[in-house]
Amino acid sequence: MTSAVFLIFGATGDLARRKLFPAFYSLYRERKLGDRFAVIGLARRSRTNDQFRDDVYESIQEFARYNVTKDEQWDAFAEHFEYMSLDINNVDGFRQLRELTDRLDVKFDIGGNRLFYLALAPELFGNVSHNLKAGGLLEGAGWHRLVIEKPFGYDLPSAEKLNAEIRQVFEEQDIYRIDHYLGKEMVQNINVVRFANAFFEPLWNNKYIANIQITLSETVGVEERGGYYEHSGALRDMGQNHMLQMLAIMAMEPPSRMHPEDIRDEKVKVFRSLRGFQTAAEVRANTVRGQYVAGNIKGEQVRGYRDEDKVNPESTTETYFAARVFVDNFRWAGVPFYIRTGKRLPVKTTEVVVEFKNVPNNVYLSRKHKLEPNLLVFRVNPLEGIYFKMNAKQPGSEGTIVPVAMDFCQSCQIGLNTPEAYERLLYDAARGDSTYFTRWDEVALAWKYVDKIASAWGERTDDLHLYSAGTWGPEQGQQLVAEDGFRWWPVNGQDEGEVTWGHTQM
Structure with missing residues (x-):
């Protein structure tokens, strides 16, 4: 208490x-x-x-x-x-x-x-x-x-000015910058799964992982926040904070102690290892931005972004962005982290997909069967859970191999009343536990990374791609992943018929 x-x-x-x-x-x-x-x-x-x-x-x-x-x-x-x-x-x-x-x-x-x-x-x-x-x-x-x-500033200079004003009054140890995604049950569960299970951590590197995909999709438009959103866009509203924070949690090294500063130190190391963009051409090669136009979501016709209240009819603000991010350290060298977020997408969900490298081609079972890669998926919101997709023999068949999923659905547990993120964060702040709050050096490094993208986007507008509300963003977002021989995996609630997964309840 x-x-x-x-x-x-x-x-x-x-x-x-x-x-x-x-x-x-x-x-x-x-x-x-x-x-x-x-x-x-x-x-x-x-x-x-x-x-x-x-x-x-x-x-x-x-x-x-x-x-x-x-x-x-x-x-x-x-x-x-x-x-x-x-x-x-x-x-x-x-x-x-x-x-x-x-x-x-x-x-x-x-x-x-x-x-x-x-x-x-x-x-x-x-x-x-x-x-x-x-x-x-x-x-x-x-x-x-x-x-x-949030938002803690609009870019690095404004964030530095804001931080300087606050630091004239409060010490850094007494400043608690909320990123409510860090208070979510399954985000906090990522490190438990990583560091409390002996068979995951040895595989958590570029030898065994092909790519990591982070999706934060929303079905809503900007609603009454048109004025704010015109100033921020998806990159600043979601990318600088939620998306990069989840990436850091996935990529960080095991902390030496279960101490807030040690945990945040490891996240800072990830931010320092992010491969920065040297030119605007590099930004355009590794990012995609889009803006929704009128479309249909679950049978309801919705208007386009430029028709929303308090939005410039000729706005070039992005409501969708995707990026290919690299963490240049020994653990993650060469592994792409794909991040995407957007408004007016078909499904509201936050998921992290770890795609493991497949078994060698033309060896044993892979000579006769098309084997799907193993996936470890963290479902963060609104459904909470973890599932692992692997290949298994289809019951009753003559050696047919199909992908199956071991599914731990935390949201399905009867009587479980999971605390909301703000409950945890309020409670932690009152106890002086800053583990799931962002420190100034995290904020500054995230802005430094994002500002290069924003600067390149500001040079021209012909790379702002329009997409219909109710779709998964512009086609260029799919191409970004396809260039590396991968694809976005279906998220919970997505009906694409791409894979059929059986379920074995854990």
Whole structure:
């Protein structure tokens, strides 16, 4: 259990409603919060405490893993929530906030711990940090931690400026940069599978692995985020953070200790080993960008990106990108990592596919049969699980070989109520465990890699390929993999009829 006053800036926003308030309730129900905590909701909007608690109740009712009813247990939980209207540019308001925080600290015997969660636009991080200090909220006993959301900058120079502003107030060890994909159950399971099973780690290298594919696909368009998305695009919105973080977890060396800094050190080594692009021609040879046009998704006609609200009718912002990435170290030399993400794709899923090298041709069984390569697949979202595809004799046949899958479906387990990513990350931040948060050098190296791609894309627009909503992106995305003799493997929910897999439940 942990004790802290949680100060949520942007408490009337979508993130707080969908993720943070339900996370607090789940932690409370599981006794990970105890009774020595308080949550202060902060926003410009005027709300009473009762109105705020009603907002919290409605968000929990709609989005939480646990059912909630207005009873004694709810009243005990809601008592810990208070609201204050705050102009983040007014230092006097922060002084009033300190008085409220101190009062709640005494009321719930918290001991001076403070967690500041900035669910705000990044350009406000520096100003809020300075006003927290000026308002006296960083004084006194206990720890003081800052949790901030992506995007952390627009490119490396803006990220460096943002980091410098925050570091004037907070030490690096007290800054928790959230990448919520690192809080997902199956992402955290990747290292367990790698390092806790003796038969995987010896094979986890370029001698046995042909390629690794990371897919993060979405069926939705930009929805109400057209203005934001015009500024970021798929590369900055997903590539710089989620995609490269998952790649680093797949590629990292075993850490020497189960310590947050040791784990993050190994990820940094991967980022330093990424093969950078020297020319714009190299970028175009190893990346594909696309933008969706009107199409059909599951029987529903949807409009194109340029017809979305707050989007330039002549926009060249990418809503899809794929890349061939190399990690130039002894373990991974020559192994391509294919990453792709996009909006308005046919299926919502996040999967990592490890394709192992096939057995030698013209030797024993491969002389008479077309043997499929072995695959190890991590299903991250929305279905959680791991499966391994291998070749086996078809029952009752005269030696016919077919691919079969051993399938561990974590989502299928009856009674399993898997914690949401934000629950884990909130809990970890309150405990001071920074393992699944990104450190500044990770962020800087990821921006350095991505900025070269963005710079090359900015030189011309004739390589922005259009694709119909409801398809798997532009054809060039398939060609990127085919150039190396591979193909994108079907993801969960994809109906392509490419392979038929039997299932043996584990």
